[in-house]
Amino acid sequence: MTSGAQTLSRTFRISLLLGGLKLATAVLSGSQAVMASALDSLSDSFISWMNLRFFRMAEDPPDAEHPFGHGKIEGLASLFQAALLTGIVLVVAGRAIHTLVLQVPAVPAAGPALAVMLASTVVSAWLARSLSVAAAATDSLVLRSDAAHYRMDVAAGAGVALGLFGSWLSGWWYADPLVSLLMAIWMAKDVVSLWREAADELMDRALSAEELSAVDQVLARADPRIRSWHELRTRRSGQLRFVQAHLVFDGDISLADAHAAAEEVEAELRQALPRCHVLLHLDVSNELSSFPGGEGGSRQPP
Numbered sequence: 079m080t081s082g083a084q085t086l087s088r089t090f091r092i093s094l095l096l097g098g099l100k101l102a103t104a105v106l107s108g109s110q111a112v113m114a115s116a117l118d119s120l121s122d123s124f125i126s127w128m129n130l131r132f133f134r135m136a137e138d139p140p141d142a143e144h145p146f147g148h149g150k151i152e153g154l155a156s157l158f159q160a161a162l163l164t165g166i167v168l169v170v171a172g173r174a175i176h177t178l179v180l181q182v183p184a185v186p187a188a189g190p191a192l193a194v195m196l197a198s199t200v201v202s203a204w205l206a207r208s209l210s211v212a213a214a215a216t217d218s219l220v221l222r223s224d225a226a227h228y229r230m231d232v233a234a235g236a237g238v239a240l241g242l243f244g245s246w247l248s249g250w251w252y253a254d255p256l257v258s259l260l261m262a263i264w265m266a267k268d269v270v271s272l273w274r275e276a277a278d279e280l281m282d283r284a285l286s287a288e289e290l291s292a293v294d295q296v297l298a299r300a301d302p303r304i305r306s307w308h309e310l311r312t313r314r315s316g317q318l319r320f321v322q323a324h325l326v327f328d329g330d331i332s333l334a335d336a337h338a339a340a341e342e343v344e345a346e347l348r349q350a351l352p353r354c355h356v357l358l359h360l361d362v363s364n365e366l367s368s369f370p371g372g373e374g375g376s377r378q379p380p
Contacts, residue, residue: 082133082212082213082215082216082218082221083130083133083134085208085209085211085212085221086126086129086130086133086209086212086220086221086224087130088208089126089205089208089209089224089228090123090126090127090130092201092205093119093120093122093123093126093205093228094120094123096119096123096198096201096202097116097117097119097120097122097123098120099194099198100112100115100116100119100194100195100198101113101116101117101120103116103190103191103194104116104191106190107190107191109191109238109242110173110174110177110255110258112191112194112195112238112242113173113258114170114173114174114238114258114261114262115195115198115231115234115235115238115261117166117169117170118166118170118231118234118261118265119198119231121162121163121166122224122227122228122231124162125159125162125163125224125227126224128155128158128159129155129159129220129221129223129224132151132152132154132155132220133152133155133218133220133221135151146315146318146320146355150279150280150315152218152219152220152279152317153219153276153279153280154276154280155219155220155223156219156220156223156272156275156276156279157273157276157277157280159223159272159276160269160272160273160276163265163268163269163272164269166265167262167265167266167269168262170258170259170261170262170265171259171262171263173255173258174255174256174258174259174262175259177255178252178255178256178259191242192239192242192243192246195235195238195239195242196235196239198231198235199231199232199235199236199239202228202231202232202235203228203232205228205231206225206228206229206231206232209221209224209225209228210222210225213225216317217317217352217353218317219275219279219317223272223275226268226271226272227268230264230265230268233264234261234264234265237257237260237261237264238257238261240257241253241256241257241258242257279314279315282313283313283314284311284312284313285312285313285314285319285321285351289312289319289351290312292350292351293310293312293321293347293350293351295350296343296346296347296350297310297323297325297343300325300339300342300343300346301339301342301343303327303328303331303335303336303339304325304326304327304339304343305326305327305328305363306326307323307324307325307326308323308324308326309322309323309324309359310322310323311323317353318353318354318355319351319352319353319354319355320354320355320357321347321351321354321355321356321357322356322357322358322359323358323359324358324359324360324361325339325340325343325358325359325360325361326361326362326363327339327360327361327362327363328362328363329362329363331362333360336360337360340358340360343356343358344356344358
């Protein structure tokens with residue numbers, strides 16, 4: 079099992095335990111905010127379990143049916159997460175609004191619930207940190223999404239604890255459902271981000287501006303016999319990046335020399351962008367392609 083898979087497996091078990099503990103606390107204390115946090119943790123544990131399966135599938139090497147690998151499964155995983163969290167946000171917000179509109183006074187038992195939420199916040203911070211480290215090591219969208227969930231749990235847990243403390247200290251019954259509603263709004267921001275990331279992954283969005291800059295820098299310092307480049311296209315699929323471009327050489331260069339220069343560019347691109355698959359087409363200066371789209375660059379003024 080890889081380090082990323084181990085991290086997800088550990089996260090699933092701990093999150094499930096936290097969710098069960100908070101669910102029991104919510105039932106005993108009557109706190110809507112703790113119930114919202116419990117549902118969030120249980121959904122996170124389910125998502126971590128699904129992500130573990132998706133992550134393992136994404137790591138499978140290319141095969142005859144999937145020659146570009148299985149990285150797109152990470153986009154589907156994020157799409158699934160976004161749909162699930164959207165439903166949870168609607169349920170949490172609906173319960174809170176219902177309580178506030180009907181003005182049902184109920185001050186939760188804050189003591190045990192406060193202790194559980196403070197402990198949960200500390201554990202969530204640790205999980206977010208471990209997932210972030212694993213995401214940086216593997217460059218996995220699934221791990222980054224999971225880390226974002228638990229970073230949100232840290233802020234949400236602190237908010238719930240504050241609401242419980244305020245409700246207990248002041249007797250304001252509306253503090254608890256109000257914090258629950260604020261949690262739903264906070265969660266909605268993460269859901270929107272997940273929808274966007276999943277769409278970008280599945281729609282073959284170009285690499286980030288930083289990564290494109292790295293590609294341009296490699297091409298700009300390449301063999302001077304490469305006069306320009308065009309039809310630069312990039313995309314990512316899970317942990318893999320794909321870069322393709324047309325390199326334009328002087329007309330008097332030999333095929334062997336042009337091929338050697340292109341191989342140097344490929345090697346530098348793979349060094350600049352880990353897990354990068356490069357496809358370069360060799361053109362001579364009088365055979366520029368008119369195929370639309372993509373980006374390009376040149377060493378010479380236009």
